[in-house]
Amino acid sequence: MFTSFGRRLLFAAICAVSVATIYAAQPILTQIGADLGVSGSGLGWIVTAGQLGYLVGLVVLVPLGDMVDRRRLIVGHLLLTAAGVATVATASHAWVLLAGVAVAGLFAVVVQTTVAYAAAVSAPQERGRTLGVVTSGVVLGILGARVVAGALAAAWGWRSVYVVLAGLLIVLASLVVTLLPADGRSDRPRYRQLLEVSREFLGEKLFLSRGLIAFFLFASFGALWTGLALPLEASPWHLSTAQIGLFGIAGLAGALGAGRAGRWADEGRASAVTGAALALLAVSWLATAQAPRSLWLLVIGVIVLDFAVQAVHVSNQHLLTAAHPDRTSSVIGSYMVFYSVGSALGAVTTTTVYAVAGWTGSCVAGAVFAISALLVWAAGRRVAQPVTVAC
Template sequence: MSAGRRLLFATICAVSVATVYSAQPILTRIGDDLGISGAALGWIVTAGQLGYLVGLAFLVPLGDMVDRRTLIAGHLLLTAVGVLAAASAARGWVLLAGVAVAGLFAVVVQTTVAYAADLSAPGERGRTLGLVTSGVVAGILGARIAAGAVATAWGWRSVYAAEAVLLVVLAVLVLALLPTDTRTGRTEYRQVLSASIRLFGGGLFLSRGLIAMFVFASFGALWSGLALPLEASPWHLSSAQIGLFGFAGLAGALGAGRAGRWADGGFANRVTGAGLVLLAVSWPATAQATWSLWLLVVGVLVLDFAVQAVHVGNQHLLTASHPDRTSSVIGGYMLFYSVGSALGALTTTAVYSVAGWTGSSILGAVFAIGALAVWAVGRKVAQPAATPAEFACAAPAIDPVDVVCRAEPTS
């Protein structure tokens, strides 16, 4: 796994996930142009999220069946079709359909993460996941920053047009630079879906999924509600100024790339635990948003660092535990992520209307503590070895779920 290949994987993730989130800062512009009422604008974001959920359930498992290089390129092109439809939409329903199609195939992110993990040497898997999943966070946060700037300069349609061009270029690069997937013995689609459902009965998968749900609920509580106190007294910040806080979040997330190296050293579970403690600790600083922007910046930095560290640790453990079906396990794991993100977004605004930003911050902290409790209860869940006769541990395990395995036959 060369540095250039890691960068390509990370870029695919960033651009693909941006297609789901880039509508958020330009909703008003879209509504004014297409005559969509303010009450209905939320459906633009919701359409992309619903498409993404469907893709996680039914498209990501394809990565365990077919050549993932071809699958990634195809899904990038189909995502481009969706955003082109959105860019050229003259009616609201056409825009919604385009955004939904883009969200459906934007799950190429999960296939990309799984393929990157499989192409990495066992001792480099965490490092690769750290960089590639940093691309996901960069796409989520960067979309908010870039979309507003591009729309201000050239209109909201230019945002989707630019994404379409980038997606097509990436599809060409995938076919030119990535190796053909040489796996053998692939199963039927029905069998892959059945195996994906059975994952939810596994102790390690379920505990990591619940942790992800709480973590991204905490993440959503921050980023879906942060504009509310910043638009209010005493700050009265503009949308563009609020968007700049995305740089703090991006810096924190990218800084967590080191967590992948720690996971490679056999400490993936401890990385997760430490990240959850940091996540809970970040909220007292973030809660001060109504009187100190500096403390808010510190809180945002720590929170995004913690979320990314936990995310890397979880995916490292899951892909090491299920090396024969990494696409399915990543797709299933991300279903928890989607539920958590939606939960955080819905609850933070409701709580803010009753208890202000202090209430929203308490909510975010409660989600973080919930994740920490799941980790504490499940940390002794034994990691299920893929096939004991085929996988040997790379290092002695200090903790049962800190085992990192490599695909080498035992004697």
């Protein structure tokens, strides 16, 4: 019999591989550009195409998780993501590659369907632990993709990255069919009703508070991971792309260390964990700002930041799925729109500010995002507390 722990690991693997399809291009953009004749100024569109596809999927596809059999939906989206990735691997023209990346991003929202399904099939007293494991898979995919993609591209070229991803997605789809039970829900709303529910979330204080926290949280996260290469490529370090990618390991250590946040949420401490983690997030920028002078302090800052981000992210999802147990897909998908927009804001801000004020300016921007999230939490903590008690 497939154990609950094994099921958590499968959910986490689905999330890791699916989200990796969006971020795998980042360390290999120059190789792709050289092969397909994409100019330096156009390389950013390769990542942007995936993000835009993902944003559309959050709005259009994720609500389907509350309508149809989630097992079938996960299998279908995994296979369609594999098709998009395979298109990228075989692309001979830049527009074909962009189309493949966009399709992969569109159906990579299987991550949110998986998170919602994992929350729905977990016992209430284990929901936080499950979300902790599953969302660790998301972070593993985001950060690990940089390390693995760089290594694969160095050995066998950039196309090998997408060939491996396509194979993994197909294997995961077969495991879902074999190991996960069918979705036994009988009361399934219509799509139009779900879109109306998603709009109603904006009028709910808990959702709006946690969404705004996620917006600033991932703006701070994006400010670090988009801008980190800039001071490391510059004097005095002059690190290579492969060496910069290794900092993803430090981020993984911090994010995986926050796995216990799920258990704290199960114990009714989600709100307190959020506040403490956001304070850590703000403080972490003091160490990160030392990147031009000390790589060790930078590593400490990266570990603390990713620990804090993961702890808050798990707590947010725990509170929202506990408050909406019958609409987990819709609430997670709506919440992740804040994540997507916040990440984009952080990425744009850090590169823009760096050009004017250097890495110190980027770190100030990242800290401002973190402090803004902390202020939102402080204003809304009385809203979150009743839900944690019910959990």
